[in-house]
Amino acid sequence: MLRTFKIGGIHPAANKLSANKEIENLPLPDSITILVAQHIGAPSKVIVSKGDKIKVGQLVATSAGFVSANIHSSVSGTVSKIEMVTDSSGYKKEAIIINVEGDEWDESIDRSPKIVANFDFDAKYISNKIVSCGIVGLGGATFPTHVKLMPPSGMKAKVLIINGAECEPYLTADHRLMLEKGEEILIGTKLLMIALGVEKAVIGIENNKPDAISNITKLSEKYNDITVCALKVKYPQGGEKQLIKAVTGSEVPSGSLPISVGAVVNNVGTTFAVYEAVIKNKPLFERVITVTGKSVKNPSNFLVRLGTPVGNLIEAAGGMPNDVAKVVMGGPMMGKSLTSVDIPVSKGTSGILVVNEKEGHRNEIENCIRCGRCIEACPMGLEPYLLMPLAENKRWDDMESLHIMDCIECGSCTYTCPANRPILDYLRLGKSTVGTIIRNRK
Amino acid sequence: MSKILTISPSPHIHQESSVSKIMQSVIIALIPALIWSFFVFGLPAVLTTLVSVIACVGFEWLIKKYLLKVNPTVSDGSAVLTGILLAMNLPASLPLWIVIIGALIAIGVAKMSFGGLGNNPFNPALVGRVFLLISFPVQMTTWPINNNAVDATTGATPLALIKAGLKSGTPVSDIMKELPTYSDLFIGNIGGSLGEISVVLLLIGFIFMLFKKVISWHIPVSVIGSIFIFTGILWLVNPDQNINPVYHILTGGVMLGAIFMATDMVTSPMSKWGQLIFGVGIGVITVCIRVWGAYPEGISFAILIMNAFTPLINKFVKPKLFGGKQ
Numbered sequence: 075m076l077r078t079f080k081i082g083g084i085h086p087a088a089n090k091l092s093a094n095k096e097i098e099n100l101p102l103p104d105s106i107t108i109l110v111a112q113h114i115g116a117p118s119k120v121i122v123s124k125g126d127k128i129k130v131g132q133l134v135a136t137s138a139g140f141v142s143a144n145i146h147s148s149v150s151g152t153v154s155k156i157e158m159v160t161d162s163s164g165y166k167k168e169a170i171i172i173n174v175e176g177d178e179w180d181e182s183i184d185r186s187p188k189i190v191a192n193f194d195f196d197a198k199y200i201s202n203k204i205v206s207c208g209i210v211g212l213g214g215a216t217f218p219t220h221v222k223l224m225p226p227s228g229m230k231a232k233v234l235i236i237n238g239a240e241c242e243p244y245l246t247a248d249h250r251l252m253l254e255k256g257e258e259i260l261i262g263t264k265l266l267m268i269a270l271g272v273e274k275a276v277i278g279i280e281n282n283k284p285d286a287i288s289n290i291t292k293l294s295e296k297y298n299d300i301t302v303c304a305l306k307v308k309y310p311q312g313g314e315k316q317l318i319k320a321v322t323g324s325e326v327p328s329g330s331l332p333i334s335v336g337a338v339v340n341n342v343g344t345t346f347a348v349y350e351a352v353i354k355n356k357p358l359f360e361r362v363i364t365v366t367g368k369s370v371k372n373p374s375n376f377l378v379r380l381g382t383p384v385g386n387l388i389e390a391a392g393g394m395p396n397d398v399a400k401v402v403m404g405g406p407m408m409g410k411s412l413t414s415v416d417i418p419v420s421k422g423t424s425g426i427l428v429v430n431e432k433e434g435h436r437n438e439i440e441n442c443i444r445c446g447r448c449i450e451a452c453p454m455g456l457e458p459y460l461l462m463p464l465a466e467n468k469r470w471d472d473m474e475s476l477h478i479m480d481c482i483e484c485g486s487c488t489y490t491c492p493a494n495r496p497i498l499d500y501l502r503l504g505k506s507t508v509g510t511i512i513r514n515r516k
Numbered sequence: 517m518s519k520i521l522t523i524s525p526s527p528h529i530h531q532e533s534s535v536s537k538i539m540q541s542v543i544i545a546l547i548p549a550l551i552w553s554f555f556v557f558g559l560p561a562v563l564t565t566l567v568s569v570i571a572c573v574g575f576e577w578l579i580k581k582y583l584l585k586v587n588p589t590v591s592d593g594s595a596v597l598t599g600i601l602l603a604m605n606l607p608a609s610l611p612l613w614i615v616i617i618g619a620l621i622a623i624g625v626a627k628m629s630f631g632g633l634g635n636n637p638f639n640p641a642l643v644g645r646v647f648l649l650i651s652f653p654v655q656m657t658t659w660p661i662n663n664n665a666v667d668a669t670t671g672a673t674p675l676a677l678i679k680a681g682l683k684s685g686t687p688v689s690d691i692m693k694e695l696p697t698y699s700d701l702f703i704g705n706i707g708g709s710l711g712e713i714s715v716v717l718l719l720i721g722f723i724f725m726l727f728k729k730v731i732s733w734h735i736p737v738s739v740i741g742s743i744f745i746f747t748g749i750l751w752l753v754n755p756d757q758n759i760n761p762v763y764h765i766l767t768g769g770v771m772l773g774a775i776f777m778a779t780d781m782v783t784s785p786m787s788k789w790g791q792l793i794f795g796v797g798i799g800v801i802t803v804c805i806r807v808w809g810a811y812p813e814g815i816s817f818a819i820l821i822m823n824a825f826t827p828l829i830n831k832f833v834k835p836k837l838f839g840g841k842q
Contacts (some may be wrong), residue, residue, distance in 0.1 A: 265538050327840045328840045409526055411528065437530075440634075444634060444782050444786060445538070446781065446785075446786045455719055455838045458727040490533065498526070
């Protein structure tokens with residue numbers, strides 16, 4: 075039986091063009107750009123200088139607080155400079171530029187492909203490894219994983235949910251990981267269960283990936299505390315709150331965190347990275363990224379060293395199409411359009427989507443006809459048609475009482491609006507303004 | 517790679533939907549009933565529809581260009597739809613100059629003076645019809661002959677005959693003998709407004725719009741259902757003084773009103789529960805006007821009155837919030 079969330083949701087065309095492409099290694103670039111802000115929380119502190127010789131997996135920037143993360147080099151070579159570069163936000167942030175020389179790895183990393191399923195680590199060891207290896211959420215939010223493993227006092231985790239939904243159209247990185255690294259994902263799940271102190275884990279997978287569902291189900295048979303939950307295909311099923319609702323039936327209360335219903339959610343990519351960190355002593359410096367788009371010659375899934383310029387990925391997928399309108403880092407619903415292809419991929423990059431002129435065309439804005447489709451689509455039960463003019467008229471108090479802070483910025487409202495109204499643009503404006511007002515009250 | 521990249525916020529894809537596509541779907545849904553009116557009322561129906569549509573589009577264009585001084589686009593199809601709906605609510609033989617006045621009121625007063633599409637609180641076609649009914653009561657209740665009607669001596673609507681009969685004290689069973697049969701009502705072999713007479717063709721339009729996901733079932737079902745239940749109760753209590761509920765829902769523009777007029781998105785509530793409340797309100801008011809009011813039919817007034825309540829319904833009836841109480 076397929077489970078799903080009850081409120082809202084849309085059904086965009088899946089366009090999983092690269093679903094059957096096995097993960098390939100992307101060739102090493104000439105130089106990489108390591109941003110110090112690749113995660114939610116405080117940017118990391120650089121600990122190397124110009125001229126330093128670096129090995130693959132070497133720590134180059136340290137965590138700057140509890141909500142922060144270590145960053146490691148993905149290549150071997152020499153530090154060329156430390157300067158401000160433009161990242162996917164469009165603003166300049168500090169970054170370490172390393173010229174690539176060879177491919178020499180740190181000796182402590184276990185490079186053998188042998189899958190190790192027997193281990194005797196305790197929660198503290200696993201948690202420390204997650205911290206030292208710089209693991210953050212690879213679903214796109216890049217929340218430092220160790221923070222999720224330490225619930226606030228008074229709250230206890232009851233179930234670990236592994237997010238294999240991959241509900242965004244076009245993206246297939248998690249799909250391929252579940253097919254090619256299924257065993258490792260299950261071991262990673264077990265490690266996270268120990269670190270979190272839970273006795274139950276559920277892996278949620280959308281039903282448009284039947285091969286992944288059957289592979290993971292087969293592999294999970296030997297673990298009697300890990301089950302697979304097949305999910306109805308509906309965007310945004312991969313949203314944390316929607317996933318928890320579908321898998322457990324509980325709705326995270328408005329304004330609260332998932333831990334308040336005893337759930338902790340981790341992406342399958344993060345789970346795989348946890349396996350590599352704990353079992354193979356391998357820090358997070360590479361990840362699977364889907365390169366795709368209707369006009370892309372060879373939509374593919376690449377294993378990419380972080381810091382590689384986006385342009386290298388597009389070249390490897392057949393080159394930049396002639397009718398390109400936007401290059402999006404992420405999926406088509408929530409990804410960020412990039413200012414240039416020199417921008418480097420970072421921990422949160424799950425996909426590079428080339429949007430062509432036809433698909434990316436925004437039609438002229440018309441009056442709201444009060445059709446109510448935005449309300450039907452909103453998975454959080456909000457009223458986008460009303461929140462938009464409130465933001466236009468700076469009615470921040472009204473937006474707060476209409477629960478704007480619950481908005482997960484999924485884009486379903488803008489997607490369905492027949493009058494082509496840029497609803498999410500105004501919701502984001504309202505959310506950031508109201509968020510600032512709330513923070514300044516404290 | 518020297519192509520210029522576009523920067524715009526997510527989402528970067530959009531559903532294949534537009535306001536004009538929605539209008540087109542509604543217009544297509546109206547076509548069966550419209551063609552039937554041309555068939556049974558002849559040339560007058562064609563002229564009334566044409567004049568109404570041209571006048572509505574023309575007035576919107578003129579007002580936009582010369583009064584509002586904005587780009588006079590009429591391509592979203594909403595003026596065409598208002599024109600057709602207005603025509604469907606009028607007697608097919610109405611003098612054309614009165615039709616034009618109706619179009620001016622519908623577009624100029626009910627729609628453009630509030631800010632155009634999306635900003636009007638009242639259904640424009642109904643405002644036009646009700647204005648004409650009150651200003652030109654004789655012409656608006658002079659019905660043309662239905663060429664397909666069995667008894668084609670007068671074009672009076674069934675409800676008008678019922679009202680007159682009840683007033684003069686005739687028992688219901690005698691009145692019913694003089695009225696068209698249920699199949700006449702269903703197919704449309706009766707007198708009445710241009711678009712209200714054929715129940716089956718209007719229902720076909722309803723199913724088409726449901727299929728195209730242009731409207732949902734909530735408003736039509738709650739309007740028709742509440743009229744049925746209310747008149748049913750009255751009929752059970754006093755069958756000599758009240759017509760049975762089936763006859764009520766098949767006459768007097770209930771189908772046209774419930775399916776095409778009350779469901780106007782701009783003037784109806786946003787949430788599903790709000791729409792049900794809206795529909796029940798329309799049903800109750802319609803029956804009150806029919807049974808105790810001076811007019812034989814009341815659905816136009818009922819819809820306009822409930823349009824006024826829509827903002828209040830929207831304020832208090834909210835969609836279900838994820839994760840808890842409002």
